[in-house]
Amino acid sequence: MKTRHKRIALIIGGLAILGLVVALVLNAFQSNLVFFFSPTQVAAGEAPVGKSFRIGGMVREGSIKREPDGVTLRFVVTDTEKDIVVAYKGILPDLFKEGKGAVAQGKLGEDGIFIASEVLAKHDENYMPPEATKAIGDAHERAAANKAAAEASAKTLKP
Incomplete structure (x- = not known):
């Protein structure tokens, strides 16, 4: 050679x-x-089914329920526009509370329930994950725009 x-x-x-x-x-x-999706994006079908991703927002007041098996916990994560039910088996962080920010990582089941493998809670009184803050802000902006549009159409319908 x-x-x-x-x-x-x-x-x-x-x-x-x-x-x-x-x-x-x-x-x-x-x-x-691992990508982040807001509850509104998950409800709209933008999140992958069967693949791992993160969902974040506020834990809805009064939504934390323990299943009869004593291990599984269900709660609702919301961005104030849409709600997603989350099921989690394990120990929650000490700072996890209703009305506070949380991010859950896991997979969306066929039944629409998010099966979390990990739950993260906020660090202090002022902290919320940036993705969750943005998702909640976007939901508030859409709600304000919808309200303004409804008021404008109501004015045009009045004689």
């Missing part, structure tokens, strides 16, 4: 190994990638 052929074979082998390493890194990154 000539020196030129050996050099070409080494370059091709190196590129093949580099391509394999890049493919493995991208595959690991893709499998660990």
